[in-house]
Amino acid sequence: xxxxxxxxxxxxxxxxxxxxxxxxxxxxxxxxxxxxxxxxxxxxxxxxxxxxxxxxxxxxxxxxxxxxxxxxxxxxxxxxxxxxxxxxxxxxxxxxxxxxxxxxxxxxxxxxxxxxxxxxxxxxxxxxxxxxxxxxxxxxxxxxxxxxxxxxxxxxxxxxxxxxxxxxxxxxxxxxxxxxxxxxxxxxxxxxxxxxxxxxxxxxxxxxxxxxxxxxxxxxxxxxxxxxxxxxxxxxxxxxxx
Numbered sequence: 523x524x525x526x527x528x529x530x531x532x533x534x535x536x537x538x539x540x541x542x543x544x545x546x547x548x549x550x551x552x553x554x555x556x557x558x559x560x561x562x563x564x565x566x567x568x569x570x571x572x573x574x575x576x577x578x579x580x581x582x583x584x585x586x587x588x589x590x591x592x593x594x595x596x597x598x599x600x601x602x603x604x605x606x607x608x609x610x611x612x613x614x615x616x617x618x619x620x621x622x623x624x625x626x627x628x629x630x631x632x633x634x635x636x637x638x639x640x641x642x643x644x645x646x647x648x649x650x651x652x653x654x655x656x657x658x659x660x661x662x663x664x665x666x667x668x669x670x671x672x673x674x675x676x677x678x679x680x681x682x683x684x685x686x687x688x689x690x691x692x693x694x695x696x697x698x699x700x701x702x703x704x705x706x707x708x709x710x711x712x713x714x715x716x717x718x719x720x721x722x723x724x725x726x727x728x729x730x731x732x733x734x735x736x737x738x739x740x741x742x743x744x745x746x747x748x749x750x751x752x753x754x755x756x757x758x759x760x761x762x763x764x
Contacts, residue, residue, distance in 0.1 A: 537718065537754060539640035539693040541684075542665075543702035544652060546725035548747070549623050549659060557620035558613045562591065565612055566600050586651060588613065623659045624724065626748035631664050633751055642667035644687050644700075646677045646707075667691055678707040684715055701750060705740075713738035720744050720753060 545551035555578060560571040574594045583589040588610045595601040595609065634641060642665055645652050649670045656662040669687045676683040688695060695716035702708025703725030712719045721740035723729050724747070742753055 536697065537639065537699045538697040539642065539691055540634065540699045540701060540750070540754075541642045541644050541687055541691075541717075543678075543700075543704070543708050543722070544643050544645040544647065544655070546703045546727075547701060547722045548627055548661070549621050549655070550725065551621065551655075552727055554617055554620040554622075558616040561612050561616040562609045565609060566595075566605070569594075569598055569600065586647065618654050618658050621655050621658050623661075624747050626746060628660070630748045630751055631661060634754070635664060637754065639754070640667075640691055640693065641665045642669060642687060642691060644669045644674075644678070644683060646671050648672045678704075679711040681711055681715060684711055684717070688715075688717075699750075699753070701744070709740045710738045713740070718742075720750065722747070 542548065556571060556575050559574040559578075562574060563569040563571045574591070577590040577594045578585055578587075580590070583593075591609050591613060592601065592606055595606060631641070643652070643656075645668075647655070647670055649668070649672055652668060652670050653662060656665075656668075667687070667690060669683070669690070671677055671683075674683040674686040676686070678684075684700075688698060691698075696718070699718045699720060700708065700712035701720045701722055702712070703722040705721065705726070709719045709721050719738070719740045720742040722744045724745060742749075744750065744753075
């Protein structure tokens with residue numbers, strides 16, 4: 523388990539810890555994957571990057587599984603073992619290279635660090651992928667804890683992955699803010715557990731989908747990442763709801 527020691531928490535602040543989702547909350551991972559798919563199509567000399575990206579979104583193998591590339595190449599009649607291995611190398615390289623932070627993320631994280639708030643990431647990515655992306659954007663050393671799928675053993679929206687993080691950080695739900703871009707996978711479970719939920723709407727590619735159907739509404743809606751600072755400073759004087 524990857525948990526770095528942190529300094530004392532400011533007891534005067536109601537929120538003692540913040541747990542962030544990673545992909546599409548800190549940076550646009552969808553865009554990075556589309557760039558990677560474009561690089562593959564360029565190497566193959568034919569195909570469609572968005573169609574390849576849809577293979578990753580099917581859910582058959584998982585959002586990062588390279589078997590999606592194999593399926594796409596076979597369906598398009600482009601598969602060979604040599605080309606497949608090269609496409610995998612291109613995909614992994616370009617996926618990380620294309621990751622870029624949303625505006626204000628770096629300065630916001632640095633400011634939060636100065637407030638002695640316990641900062642963590644909870645992601646469905648595996649450690650090797652999460653570490654590579656965080657190192658690319660220069661934030662790997664900025665968090666007190668990093669909880670990945672291969673550490674918690676569960677993926678969101680399972681409550682178990684959230685409770686694993688809370689127990690490891692020695693935090694109670696009501697004193698913990700969770701920030702994520704998915705209503706279903708981030709907001710609903712964190713609210714059900716009693717956490718303060720902030721919906722990163724700027725990172726949700728389909729913000730209207732399912733909004734009327736979700737049983738738990740976020741406590742706050744973030745139009746940009748730096749809104750987290752205002753939330754922390756102002757406390758809960760004003761709630762922005764869907």
